Amino acid sequence: MKKKIAAGIVVSLLITTSVNVFATDTTKYKNQINENNSKLNELTEEKKEIQDRKSEINSELKKVIEEINALSNEVSLLNNNISNKEAGIAQKVLDIQAMESRIIELEEDIKVQNEEIRGQEEELAIQEGILSDRVRAAYKFNSFGSIIFTLLESTSIVDFTERLMFIEKMAAKDREVMDIIDGIILDLEERRTELEVSKQESEAVKVKLDTEKTELENEKAALENEKAAVTNKLSEQKTLEDQKRSLIANMTQEEQELASSIGDIMDENAALEAEIQKVIREAEERARREEEAKKKEEANNSSSGSVVSSSGYVRPTSGRISSPYGYRIHPIYGVRRMHTGVDYAAPSGTPVVSIKSGTVILRKYNSSYGNYIIVDHGGGVSSLYAHLSGFAISYGQSVKQGQTIGYVGSTGASTGPHLHFEIRINGQHTNPANYVR
Template sequence: MGRRTGWFVVLACLLCALLSVAVAKPPQSPSSKSPKATPASKTELQKRLAAVQKQIRQARAEIRQIRRRERAITADLLATEQELDNTRQRLHRVRARLNTVRTLQRQTAARLQELERRLQHRQRLLARRVRVAYQQGNASTVRVLLGSRDVHDLISRSYVLGRIARADSRLVLAIQQDKAEVAQAKVQLDRQAQEIAQLEAELAEQTRRLQQHTAVKRSILEDIARDRALKEQALDEWEEESRQIAAMLRAMEQTARGQARLARPFRGGFIRPVNGPIVSGFGMRFHPILKVNRMHTGVDIAAPHGTPIKAAADGEVVFAGYRRGYGNTIIIDHGGGVATLYAHCSALAVGEGTTVRQGQVIGYVGATGLATGPHLHFEVRRNGEPVNPL
């Protein structure tokens, strides 16, 4: 049904009611005294004004709440994006460090392999010497020494043999020490690489979570922006629609024909324009589109698309056409300041100026204008003020 209504409708109708009261009687002669508002009518207007002001305060509070939520989410999004940027920079540095460590790992592994190869080569040479010495005993050493020309040559040869043996031992020991140091460095690099890889994985996971959080916040902001745009558009349309209807009723009542109808009291009763359950009643309700509490100025009657709509009472069609919020709309003036409105019609069966009888088909149920599905939005207005049709 019609998803419209709010404080602006009440305000427009209040203005309409004021003008309707002003034209309810023909102008008096200069000698006549202007009628004064009775205390009861003044009190009623004050109550209506208070209700309108309450709606205005509520609307402003809701807008402030939406803006506060927008600001909070925007601030959270900016903080998350900053954290995401910092995390990405850290991740970039960690990955560069990991690449450096892995390069050192490869170099250390190659160095370790080279030392292992040299050590094995030196150990093979030593093993060969030991084997030869074992096979020949001390004969070879003795021959070297006996081959000395004199004592000085003997001492020199003994010294050389000792140096060769000691050099071999030192070389093997040095290679073993280098190998141990390189192996220790490799162990440290492996551990460092493992720690950096773990840090990289943690930062990558943190980046993923922050990206997901950022996407969620952006989606929420987009939803809020769409919802706000929808509310602003709906409010603009409904406010304009209510102004147009109120202006039309005022113009109608100011004509001689309209004043005649206004002066003629309405004594008839209403019939239901369509058969079907009432899915949204008159009064304050939680709006299904705006998601806020709003005044519903009529009743919504569920009915299939194309169901005939009947005039609730005798009267004259004063409007038959399209109004943005209401869609295809018919307004019937029943006299005495009483009018009925039929909104969201799929098609109209009467035109402006048509005199209709109670029960006559005037249109067909639809979902034009701002509606969530086929239904009839039905209003009753007295002097421009919406009243409960039931």
């Protein structure tokens, strides 16, 4: 009898020690989990902010591209206008050069005509001088009386004839001088008329040349304004292109930060999973030792060592199975991944119950599972309930089979209200359909 009492005391001490150690370890992990939860919440919020900013950048980038396209069209129109104006200016330059050449020709013609006129005026002066001298001489000596007197003094018919012929030659000479004078006067009038026409044409060409030069200067100024407009437009385009590159660079950097944050979350999740498995293994080992101690105590107190086991597992919640255990295309990440449990589609707030009696060894949040619970049922068996909208139990609490432990939700990486349910054997996931229908 004393040996049985002593054995009971030893078992009680082992159980008490095991519980104390479990409580110490779980408190430490709980603090670490709470700290990690805060970090994960921050990363989740940061991820949302980056996604919102990325959406804004995409909108800004689309606007920049539209503005660049509009500017490109404006630049094309300006370039066409400049090409047309340059062609017009080139033609005006040719016209001005032709006018300048014509002015030079006219000035040369005017110079030659002036020289010819001066020569004819000098010849006219000479002929007029000759005629004037003869007129004065005839007046002085009474030319008509002298002619008669000369003829009367003739000594013979021959002499008379010779005298008469001489007189006729003198008269013909006078007529010739007068004809020359008349011709010179007529030619001078024609040349003076031509000179006046040349001068008028020269003046008209000069006026037109001045007009063309003024128009050319105006068109050149307009062309400079057009070119300045093109330069400004191109500068705006360059600014927009720089803005576009800056936006793309910022987007790339934020995407890298997002990828880094996601990687950090995944690393953190992996570390937490390792901690979870470690806690499960430790809890299972403690449960195993406690079970052995109980069996040993019962063997000492009874001739029969059998232990009555539970009648099995109950369904964790109502609703249909929307996604079974096994490989699938992840509904959020779009990649083929192992689905480590089954999903029950149910309205948000639907009660979730423990499939079997056990101890709550985890009650926490992460970005993948959202709010989730792990219950250790002993014998290496544990169950996981994820994406909960809320909890109905506390960490370290003992729960009974069928007891409500939480409520269906859509927290974490979820596309809608449902329960993600897992059964783990010695820390490794297995198909829940083998245990729960």
